[in-house]
Amino acid sequence: MAGVGNVDRAAWVPDDDPERDWELASELAVAWTQRECDEQGAAGVLVLNAFGVEDHSPALRRFRARHSCTTPRADRSRVGRGIGSVLAYVPTEKTLDFAMSLARGSSIAVVEGSQFPLRGWAQQLGAVDLTRPDDEPAQIPPRLAEAIDRLDFYGNNGFGDRFGKQQAQNILRNLRDVGALDGDIILGAMAARGASDRAVRNLAKLIDAIAR
DSSP: OOOGGGOSEEEEEOSOOTTSOHHHHHHHHHHHHHHHHHHHTSOOEEEOSSTTGGGGOHHHHHHHHHSEEEOTTSOGGGGOSSOOOEEEESOOHHHHHHHHHHTTTSEEEEEOOSSSOOHHHHHHHTOEETTSTTSOOOOOOHHHHHHHHHHHHHOTTTTOSHHHHHHHHHHHHHHHHTTOOOHHHHHHHHHHTTOOHHHHHHHHHHHHHHHO
16 A cells, blocks of 8 residues: 555555564564665664664664664754655654654665564554565454544644544544444554644543543
């Protein structure tokens, strides 16, 4: 699918196997991102929540040595212009938002961690599961996809204004009433569509309140 949020291609390593070594996850993401960079003839970017995380991974260190490395708190000028593919490692919603902005017009690979669920992000983008590269990407169920379309329409102000919040609450209640409220998919899909980290956090609060 891709093309959503102005990203051409996407891949991910889901955090769905407690036996999977984190270095293996990093190696899968690095290999895919490096191929993307080679095909594009451009340098890539490693996006982290904080500098120093990469020191614990040989694969991430190798990638950093060949490409740029940055965080949401660092000066955006660190990555320069004309960048290629982006690799985001176990991002928070803020880090994912930043990484997606850097990946516009290019591609992105993400290693999922515990801080932000990526299932909806991957389904929205049609991201390749690098642990199962031959499988067809999962799709968002139609009822949920329609609701996400409507949430996207009303989320211009990050669900911080009264009208946007009320509309979101109505949509989420309808999903809850038919047993289709899946917060992880909704939040990830909205992030894939370009919703800001502020919008995602506000929406998460609404989902938590309605799901109680």
